[in-house]
Amino acid sequence: MKKRTKRILLTIGILLLIPILFVAGYVGYMSFQYYRIADNTNVKTENQQISMAKASQTFTLTTYNIGFGAYDHDFSFFMDSGEMKDGTKVQGKNGRAQSEKIVLDNTSGVIDTIQRESSDFYFFQEVDVDATRSFHVDQRAKIEKAMKHYADIFTLNFHSAYLLYPFHEPHGAVKAGLLTLSKYQVKDTVRRQYPVDNSFITKFTDLDRCFMVSRIPLDNGKDLVLINSHMSAYDKGGKIRQKQLKVLNKAMSDEYKKGNYVIVGGDFNHDIADSLHTFQTEQKVPAWVFQIHDKDIAEHFHIVQADNKKEVATCRSTDMPYQKNVNYTAVLDGFIVSDNIEAAATNIDTDFMYSDHNPVTVTFQLK
Numbered sequence: 001m002k003k004r005t006k007r008i009l010l011t012i013g014i015l016l017l018i019p020i021l022f023v024a025g026y027v028g029y030m031s032f033q034y035y036r037i038a039d040n041t042n043v044k045t046e047n048q049q050i051s052m053a054k055a056s057q058t059f060t061l062t063t064y065n066i067g068f069g070a071y072d073h074d075f076s077f078f079m080d081s082g083e084m085k086d087g088t089k090v091q092g093k094n095g096r097a098q099s100e101k102i103v104l105d106n107t108s109g110v111i112d113t114i115q116r117e118s119s120d121f122y123f124f125q126e127v128d129v130d131a132t133r134s135f136h137v138d139q140r141a142k143i144e145k146a147m148k149h150y151a152d153i154f155t156l157n158f159h160s161a162y163l164l165y166p167f168h169e170p171h172g173a174v175k176a177g178l179l180t181l182s183k184y185q186v187k188d189t190v191r192r193q194y195p196v197d198n199s200f201i202t203k204f205t206d207l208d209r210c211f212m213v214s215r216i217p218l219d220n221g222k223d224l225v226l227i228n229s230h231m232s233a234y235d236k237g238g239k240i241r242q243k244q245l246k247v248l249n250k251a252m253s254d255e256y257k258k259g260n261y262v263i264v265g266g267d268f269n270h271d272i273a274d275s276l277h278t279f280q281t282e283q284k285v286p287a288w289v290f291q292i293h294d295k296d297i298a299e300h301f302h303i304v305q306a307d308n309k310k311e312v313a314t315c316r317s318t319d320m321p322y323q324k325n326v327n328y329t330a331v332l333d334g335f336i337v338s339d340n341i342e343a344a345a346t347n348i349d350t351d352f353m354y355s356d357h358n359p360v361t362v363t364f365q366l367k
Contacts, residue, residue: 033161070097109354132172273331
């Protein structure tokens with residue numbers, strides 16, 4: 001009887017020990033794989049162009065968060081939750097794109113969209129190069145192949161070990177980042193690090209947030225400084241984003257003081273157009289939506305308000321599949337420019353066919 005009891009206790013002990021060892025091993029694996037890219041890292045320009053930009057010409061720049069090719073209308077993201085106006089709670093479900101075909105189709109749709117814009121420069125965010133969530137489709141390579149007459153600069157801002165969550169559809173391992181394209185010669189590019197949340201769990205799952213500073217030499221001896229930015233989204237209370245904005249403001253000011261022309265574009269993960277209640281929706285305003293106004297921006301800079309900002313949103317909620325006028329939408333994408341630039345922007349309406357974001361194009365001249 002005693003032997004049987006011992007065997008039962010031993011079996012129970014082993015069964016309890018197995019998950020403990022698994023969790024400990026997994027945490028060790030995540031810790032071993034974890035790293036952050038250093039601030040002020042130089043980024044190489046591929047496919048360098050010969051043509052030099054002229055200070056007297058009119059330029060166009062398009063920014064587009066392509067959502068790693070997963071976001072067709074049926075996609076909802078597991079990290080997002082929200083609430084309908086009637087009080088019903090909603091929660092995103094998907095940890096990865098639902099098929100490789102969807103990723104390929106969405107990436108092709110993105111390429112068709114940007115080619116119609118025919119811009120001089122492009123900023124992209126959430127570009128996967130090798131990720132479980134996008135079936136290892138190299139979106140960077142596909143965009144670069146389609147835009148072969150552009151210089152391209154890429155840096156990682158999400159490089160994670162295999163994420164087991166959500167358990168029904170693990171997000172997996174990710175290598176993704178920011179991509180900048182230029183029709184003109186690029187002098188140099190530096191990757192600047194944003195402050196990020198370094199709490200124990202979050203640091204393994206959040207992006208290695210950054211912005212890329214690319215200098216385009218002009219025929220007047222100055223530089224056109226293009227800053228491709230993607231700020232934090234999952235930031236309770238917006239405290240990390242406040243720190244990020246402080247770093248961005250300083251970088252903008254430093255370039256302006258040198259006499260350069262500065263444009264910041266991308267996904268700000270803030271409402272930049274007073275659009276909290278602009279668009280028809282059946283959802284409440286999400287808790288994560290914070291606003292940026294011109295008063296929050298460095299001196300000599302302002303947010304470019306799109307001419308159709310009240311008609312076309314640039315981001316949809318992802319806590320549920322997309323239904324027009326049901327999902328919450330707002331303007332989170334766009335541009336900040338220095339006061340030596342004259343600019344006008346337009347939000348491009350794709351009806352969120354290929355991403356949870358719409359692209360934005362700015363047309364600008366240097367003063």
